Amino acid sequence: MTRDDVPTPALLLDLDRLERNLERMAAHVRRAGKRLRPHAKTHRCPEIARRQVAAGALGVACAKLGEAEVMARAGVRGLLITTEVVAPAAVRRLLRLAAEAPDTLVVADNLENVADLGREAAAEGVTLGVLVDVDVGNRRTGIAPGAPALALARAVAGQRALRFRGLQGYAGHCAHVVGWEARREASRAALAPLMETRRLCEEAGLPVEIVAGGSTGTWDIDVELAGLTELQAGSYCVMDLEYRRIGGRGGPALTDFAMALTVVATVVSVPTAERAIVDAGLKAFSTDKPFPPEPVERPGVAYAFAGDEHGRLSVTDPTRAPRLGERIEFFPPHCDPTINLYDRIYALRGGTVEAVWDVAARGRSD
Amino acid sequence: MTRDDVPTPALLLDLDRLERNLERMAAHVRRAGKRLRPHAKTHRCPEIARRQVAAGALGVACAKLGEAEVMARAGVRGLLITTEVVAPAAVRRLLRLAAEAPDTLVVADNLENVADLGREAAAEGVTLGVLVDVDVGNRRTGIAPGAPALALARAVAGQRALRFRGLQGYAGHCAHVVGWEARREASRAALAPLMETRRLCEEAGLPVEIVAGGSTGTWDIDVELAGLTELQAGSYCVMDLEYRRIGGRGGPALTDFAMALTVVATVVSVPTAERAIVDAGLKAFSTDKPFPPEPVERPGVAYAFAGDEHGRLSVTDPTRAPRLGERIEFFPPHCDPTINLYDRIYALRGGTVEAVWDVAARGRSD
Numbered sequence: 001m002t003r004d005d006v007p008t009p010a011l012l013l014d015l016d017r018l019e020r021n022l023e024r025m026a027a028h029v030r031r032a033g034k035r036l037r038p039h040a041k042t043h044r045c046p047e048i049a050r051r052q053v054a055a056g057a058l059g060v061a062c063a064k065l066g067e068a069e070v071m072a073r074a075g076v077r078g079l080l081i082t083t084e085v086v087a088p089a090a091v092r093r094l095l096r097l098a099a100e101a102p103d104t105l106v107v108a109d110n111l112e113n114v115a116d117l118g119r120e121a122a123a124e125g126v127t128l129g130v131l132v133d134v135d136v137g138n139r140r141t142g143i144a145p146g147a148p149a150l151a152l153a154r155a156v157a158g159q160r161a162l163r164f165r166g167l168q169g170y171a172g173h174c175a176h177v178v179g180w181e182a183r184r185e186a187s188r189a190a191l192a193p194l195m196e197t198r199r200l201c202e203e204a205g206l207p208v209e210i211v212a213g214g215s216t217g218t219w220d221i222d223v224e225l226a227g228l229t230e231l232q233a234g235s236y237c238v239m240d241l242e243y244r245r246i247g248g249r250g251g252p253a254l255t256d257f258a259m260a261l262t263v264v265a266t267v268v269s270v271p272t273a274e275r276a277i278v279d280a281g282l283k284a285f286s287t288d289k290p291f292p293p294e295p296v297e298r299p300g301v302a303y304a305f306a307g308d309e310h311g312r313l314s315v316t317d318p319t320r321a322p323r324l325g326e327r328i329e330f331f332p333p334h335c336d337p338t339i340n341l342y343d344r345i346y347a348l349r350g351g352t353v354e355a356v357w358d359v360a361a362r363g364r365s366d
Numbered sequence: 367m368t369r370d371d372v373p374t375p376a377l378l379l380d381l382d383r384l385e386r387n388l389e390r391m392a393a394h395v396r397r398a399g400k401r402l403r404p405h406a407k408t409h410r411c412p413e414i415a416r417r418q419v420a421a422g423a424l425g426v427a428c429a430k431l432g433e434a435e436v437m438a439r440a441g442v443r444g445l446l447i448t449t450e451v452v453a454p455a456a457v458r459r460l461l462r463l464a465a466e467a468p469d470t471l472v473v474a475d476n477l478e479n480v481a482d483l484g485r486e487a488a489a490e491g492v493t494l495g496v497l498v499d500v501d502v503g504n505r506r507t508g509i510a511p512g513a514p515a516l517a518l519a520r521a522v523a524g525q526r527a528l529r530f531r532g533l534q535g536y537a538g539h540c541a542h543v544v545g546w547e548a549r550r551e552a553s554r555a556a557l558a559p560l561m562e563t564r565r566l567c568e569e570a571g572l573p574v575e576i577v578a579g580g581s582t583g584t585w586d587i588d589v590e591l592a593g594l595t596e597l598q599a600g601s602y603c604v605m606d607l608e609y610r611r612i613g614g615r616g617g618p619a620l621t622d623f624a625m626a627l628t629v630v631a632t633v634v635s636v637p638t639a640e641r642a643i644v645d646a647g648l649k650a651f652s653t654d655k656p657f658p659p660e661p662v663e664r665p666g667v668a669y670a671f672a673g674d675e676h677g678r679l680s681v682t683d684p685t686r687a688p689r690l691g692e693r694i695e696f697f698p699p700h701c702d703p704t705i706n707l708y709d710r711i712y713a714l715r716g717g718t719v720e721a722v723w724d725v726a727a728r729g730r731s732d
Contacts, residue, residue, distance in 0.1 A: 009732065087373075087632050140673065141643050141676070144637070271501055275505065277506055282703055287703070288671065307538060324476060324478055325453060337653070365649050366376065
């Protein structure tokens with residue numbers, strides 16, 4: 001099967017680029033004396049997780065329990081669930097997972113939740129590793145740094161079936177700050193209270209083995225912090241337009257990692273000289289960003305969404321008007337929610353489909 | 367299993383409301399002397415398609431061949447594929463489908479495509495029903511109305527393995543015009559050239575059995591046209607915020623059909639008195655519209671997206687601050703791409719899960 005045989009719309013992944021991205025990040029964290037637990041919410045694909053672990057990662061971070069269950073079933077270990085698990089039925093699932101994969105970690109940001117986890121884990125005879133989730137300014141989950149986080153860490157340590165392993169501080173609001181220097185400043189400011197919380201815990205006699213954080217945007221920034229032990233960057237493995245445009249140390253585009261992921265579409269209608277329609281619309285690409293998919297090495301056209309199943313190409317160069325049946329690839333605006341639309345990834349080596357990988361945790365936001 | 371046992375985030379469908387919506391539309395087209403071939407791209411769920419057919423629909427419209435293949439495999443007949451099928455491998459799949467389900471219809475808007483379909487259908491010994499897809503101002507697919515459409519209809523009729531069945535004119539640009547009178551005016555203007563094309567075809571001796579068009583927004587408008595034979599409205603079965611806000615004949619909200627679909631989420635973090643976090647973000651809701659998911663009968667909070675897996679609730683009434691573990695339902699902004707994120711629909715009768723339905727054509731945009 002070649003690149004041109006894949007039914008469209010479909011996700012294509014360039015394996016050479018993926019491997020280069022994995023190697024680059026692995027070498028980087030090794031050099032910096034850090035560890036890596038890349039975020040599997042990006043790809044939801046056990047085949048990619050396995051390659052990340054083979055390149056030296058500790059395991060993978062999972063946004064949700066459902067995602068972690070799929071990764072565990074595929075044999076991936078070293079799982080960190082980065083969202084609080086609260087519902088009683090979900091806690092029971094979490095404990096089953098921890099019984100199978102005892103190195104699984106979960107985050108907590110609430111005393112009541114810690115008490116529930118501790119009680120249920122004790123009842124099940126499971127020991128559960130916990131990171132205290134600290135709000136570093138992202139205004140999402142996380143307890144306030146400093147004294148409140150320390151009190152929660154003590155509560156975790158006080159539960160006999162829980163094991164306090166450290167802290168998580170995800171500065172999502174810094175990940176896409178445009179301009180490397182501005183991003184560095186933002187991330188430094190955000191993570192300072194996390195470092196201070198680490199110090200408080202250690203002073204209180206609570207050993208902090210793990211301090212997890214970071215993003216693809218701050219991959220070469222957060223490793224400067226002595227107190228951070230592991231990165232949980234996700235998008236670096238495949239990249240997307242959103243990350244490319246934040247700029248890197250070297251210039252206005254983040255080119256540290258290669259754009260490895262595209263959506264291939266077919267021109268299904270050429271109704272006028274100024275317009276062509278492709279078979280990829282808002283069920284084929286993420287739509288959460290204000291910028292559209294970008295044609296790859298295909299000048300002369302600009303893409304706009306035209307409904308669930310269609311994209312409208314405006315012909316900007318009449319000498320390059322699309323022809324009926326032409327296949328065009330696009331970089332997606334945002335990789336995570338784009339991949340989450342597909343059941344499979346066509347993994348390409350040059351023009352050949354080397355493998356078809358299941359996005360096995362697709363839709364597993366539960 | 368009750369409503370409160372469903373792991374979150376999840377799609378809930380109120381069966382009483384669904385049934386009321388199906389009955390209302392069925393009675394309406396019956397009264398108007400029209401037929402109905404509702405769009406399955408909304409739900410991608412054979413169980414709903416079967417109920418639409420049981421209520422009198424001719425079959426279902428499918429946006430894509432992949433969707434139609436799933437519906438056919440589930441035993442649904444009377445399929446109309448509303449997007450052109452162009453790629454050679456896709457044409458072969460289409461002919462296999464038409465061999466199994468001979469009443470399948472496909473649209474065409476291009477002479478070259480008609481020649482391809484005719485040649486391949488003849489080679490396979492299959493007769494394929496074709497509607498000429500007419501651009502009624504939607505600026506998507508479709509040949510220009512009038513003489514170009516007539517010429518294409520003649521080309522279809524001239525292919526021995528194709529059968530010219532009629533016309534499709536989808537006025538997507540009218541579906542969401544706010545205000546009933548304005549919408550009526552827009553749809554009338556858009557569909558006039560389609561009616562004229564019908565007349566031209568009949569004058570040329572080409573019988574036009576089918577003229578398909580319409581949307582949920584124009585459900586009680588387009589039936590006024592004598593020349594339109596069938597509606598392909600989709601969203602009416604479950605509704606969404608986008609359609610509700612366009613207004614109806616009776617007022618500023620479209621209340622002809624009930625809001626039957628919700629996403630249920632759980633509060634997983636209550637980090638401050640002003641903020642709560644639910645486990646449903648941009649992988650749980652459509653994101654193509656500028657308005658956010660709306661809490662259902664849950665005053666005191668407003669939802670904003672907070673990443674792939676989180677929603678941020680701002681507490682607007684401190685006496686109604688969400689509690690940890692609370693379950694909250696939300697109306698999705700846009701039903702089609704929301705359903706397309708889920709593998710299953712929990713079908714509820716009151717508080718009881720009566721059935722769990724596969725969204726079997728989820729992701730089948732190919």
